[in-house]
Amino acid sequence: MAADNEISFQLNSAVRRGSIETVRRLMEEGANINSKVNDGWTALHSAVQNDEEEIARLLLDKGADPLARKDNKATPFILAGITGNVELLKLFLQMGSDINEHDFNGFTAFMEAARYGREEALKFLYESKADVNLGRVVDEEKKSLNKGGETALMDAARCGHLSVVKALVEEMNAGVNICDNWERNALVHALSVTKNDQAQDKEAVALFLLKHGADVNKRDEVGKTTLILAAERQSQDVVRAILGENEVDVNDADRNDITALMAAVKKENYEIAQILCEKGARTDIGDLIEIASRTYNNKMIKLLHQYRPLASPRQPEIQWSSSSRRWQSKLQDLRGKYRPMIGKLKIFMLPDFRIQRSSHGGVYLGFYNEEEVAVKIFPTSAENAEREKTCLEKCRISNHLVKFCGWEEQKSCLYLCLSLCEKNLEEYFRTPEIKNATIKNKDILETIFQAVKEMHSFGFGHQDLHPSNILIDVTGKIFLADFDKSRKINDGEKDVIITEDLQALRNLVLYVAMRGKICFGDLPAQCPEDVADHKEIEDLRAGLESPDENIPVSEQLGQLIYHPYFWNKQTKYRVLRDVGNESDIKTRNTMNHNSTSKILKALNREENPFKDWKGRIDKDVLDCMVRPFHDQGKKKKNERSYENCVTDLLKLIRNMGEHFNEKDEMVREIIKEPADYFLNLFPNLTIYVYRSLHNIQYDKHFPNAQNPSQL
Numbered sequence: 001m002a003a004d005n006e007i008s009f010q011l012n013s014a015v016r017r018g019s020i021e022t023v024r025r026l027m028e029e030g031a032n033i034n035s036k037v038n039d040g041w042t043a044l045h046s047a048v049q050n051d052e053e054e055i056a057r058l059l060l061d062k063g064a065d066p067l068a069r070k071d072n073k074a075t076p077f078i079l080a081g082i083t084g085n086v087e088l089l090k091l092f093l094q095m096g097s098d099i100n101e102h103d104f105n106g107f108t109a110f111m112e113a114a115r116y117g118r119e120e121a122l123k124f125l126y127e128s129k130a131d132v133n134l135g136r137v138v139d140e141e142k143k144s145l146n147k148g149g150e151t152a153l154m155d156a157a158r159c160g161h162l163s164v165v166k167a168l169v170e171e172m173n174a175g176v177n178i179c180d181n182w183e184r185n186a187l188v189h190a191l192s193v194t195k196n197d198q199a200q201d202k203e204a205v206a207l208f209l210l211k212h213g214a215d216v217n218k219r220d221e222v223g224k225t226t227l228i229l230a231a232e233r234q235s236q237d238v239v240r241a242i243l244g245e246n247e248v249d250v251n252d253a254d255r256n257d258i259t260a261l262m263a264a265v266k267k268e269n270y271e272i273a274q275i276l277c278e279k280g281a282r283t284d285i286g287d288l289i290e291i292a293s294r295t296y297n298n299k300m301i302k303l304l305h306q307y308r309p310l311a312s313p314r315q316p317e318i319q320w321s322s323s324s325r326r327w328q329s330k331l332q333d334l335r336g337k338y339r340p341m342i343g344k345l346k347i348f349m350l351p352d353f354r355i356q357r358s359s360h361g362g363v364y365l366g367f368y369n370e371e372e373v374a375v376k377i378f379p380t381s382a383e384n385a386e387r388e389k390t391c392l393e394k395c396r397i398s399n400h401l402v403k404f405c406g407w408e409e410q411k412s413c414l415y416l417c418l419s420l421c422e423k424n425l426e427e428y429f430r431t432p433e434i435k436n437a438t439i440k441n442k443d444i445l446e447t448i449f450q451a452v453k454e455m456h457s458f459g460f461g462h463q464d465l466h467p468s469n470i471l472i473d474v475t476g477k478i479f480l481a482d483f484d485k486s487r488k489i490n491d492g493e494k495d496v497i498i499t500e501d502l503q504a505l506r507n508l509v510l511y512v513a514m515r516g517k518i519c520f521g522d523l524p525a526q527c528p529e530d531v532a533d534h535k536e537i538e539d540l541r542a543g544l545e546s547p548d549e550n551i552p553v554s555e556q557l558g559q560l561i562y563h564p565y566f567w568n569k570q571t572k573y574r575v576l577r578d579v580g581n582e583s584d585i586k587t588r589n590t591m592n593h594n595s596t597s598k599i600l601k602a603l604n605r606e607e608n609p610f611k612d613w614k615g616r617i618d619k620d621v622l623d624c625m626v627r628p629f630h631d632q633g634k635k636k637k638n639e640r641s642y643e644n645c646v647t648d649l650l651k652l653i654r655n656m657g658e659h660f661n662e663k664d665e666m667v668r669e670i671i672k673e674p675a676d677y678f679l680n681l682f683p684n685l686t687i688y689v690y691r692s693l694h695n696i697q698y699d700k701h702f703p704n705a706q707n708p709s710q711l
Helices: 001-017 020-028 041-048 051-060 074-085 086-094 111-115 119-127 140-144 152-158 162-171 186-191 199-212 226-231 236-243 259-268 272-280 288-294 298-306 328-338 383-394 425-430 432-436 440-455 493-512 532-547 553-560 570-580 599-605 621-624 645-663 663-669 674-681 685-692 697-701
Strands: 345-347 354-356 362-368 372-378 404-412 413-417 468-473 477-482
Touching: 001 020, 001 425, 020 051, 041 152, 041 404, 051 086, 074 086, 074 111, 074 119, 074 199, 086 119, 086 226, 111 119, 111 152, 119 162, 119 226, 152 186, 152 199, 162 199, 186 199, 186 226, 199 236, 226 236, 226 259, 236 272, 259 272, 259 288, 259 663, 272 288, 272 298, 288 298, 328 362, 328 477, 345 413, 362 413, 372 383, 383 404, 383 413, 413 570, 413 621, 425 468, 440 493, 440 553, 493 532, 532 553, 532 663, 570 645, 570 674, 570 685, 570 697, 599 685, 645 674, 645 685, 663 674, 674 685, 685 697
Parallel strands: none
Antiparallel strands: 345 362, 354 362, 362 372, 372 413, 404 413, 468 477
């Protein structure tokens, strides 16, 4: 093994030295051509990295694996993008390389060519159908840290390759405002400070991107705006160009409360400071005069005094405490920062204050009219922005939909301000304390049903019912949210829209019943039998899938809210007793009168899941109920009057309820609580009775919209 490793190192070393004769000799001596040395380098990787095309072709002819990956998953094809060797790129594509294959950090050959300024290779890869706007693909762990997502344009801009940037934008239609997972666009990357920074080249790139519509309101990973970055780079032309867009707030600050003016003062750049002051930069944010005094910059001090605002009476600080447990520290941090107001809204669009990502712009913490809120951000041109805003405004007086606090609009962005919740349903089921959670499944689902029903009554279908759209506030109250896919209900599509919501509820029912143990997208077709109340759950789901033909679609949900799944224990027991109190059940030998009684016929069907019910009941309990139906002079003491049919079981439940207090202490000790005793023994009896009597005259015993108090 040691000898093999030594030969592998020798082969790699020979490749790196460019000694093709040594490479040939080592291969003739039996060197493993695909063996790897430190970090997974094969001889072919080394040949490509050193741009040794002749050696690379020799290795490939002798069986080198063209798709081999280093430990970081980089292939020879990706390395060829770094060197820009077009002939090798062609060869690897012919040998099976994927044009968009990427390493562990998401780099493709196209990105590497852009990063290293290999324009010829970049154009070849573009012609070979490389994805120009592909962002670096990373795993969920990296994504959770906001890593990844950078495009080839961002790489070229960050490295100051102006000709490559021009080719990407003008010839390859690269998107100038695509953002990475830090929400940085190419302009932010162009203005960033890197090692071996070519200031003039990067300034030219920034000006080019600005001319091509780059968004000036994006930030870097610590919240620096493009204006702050330009001030730190001491680029007057870029500062003027950004301010010329008339879209940037000159007083915006980063995470550390640094403004563009503060950056200019620290850099002692009088010209940029003057430009900013003339554009309205505030000189009372931060200790600007003190900073200028440290370097005895009298000219800067005079400028700052010239633009210093008149002193205003100091307002007493308002005592504030957050009602949120989860977001309290972040809200405290946000509250203490200087932020330019957007109407009544204070917001800082940094990942620190982001509640969740979204395809449109994300949801962030904020303060609206001094109230802590969740702020959902849309481009104003987005169709779903107007859809959500309209729905929220029409449903303001709802009880189960997330509260709409207000909205603001600025610079092509719409900010919808909603009541702040602690977590969504997915997050709730993932929390460690879920085993001791106080919110019961039935309460969750009943609230969701009520919310969807309420939304329909306001004239909208939700159309995106998902656990992530069910929110829970700090008190445990549940709300339905996210209406950007909602549809206005009209007469022509009313039934279709409502039916789609009903069918979507089927999966939510199962997801909640299983307490989120299986991902929403991977739920089984039916409720597993080991889930509590699985018969009732499946019956409820069947009602959502195939609504009752006798009831209008718009009323289905209102009916299903009174389904047995939502009944409490006492309601279930009362219904069983009331049905058992029907005269045909309590006074007849029910087994022999099915043909003459509608209720007996409905309950005593051939399919009888309770045909052995007598064997499940304690003997002493059953024996104590026999005597009331016997003439003791004619019957044997232990002869039973109950038959193994459903109606006799209901008769027993009714009779025990009526006479429980008359029973001896031993029987009462066995039963303890009649509702618990019978429902534990026969958990599926309630749903059987419900299905048997549903939609016939005897469903008068069931809770319904006309008698909601029965619940």
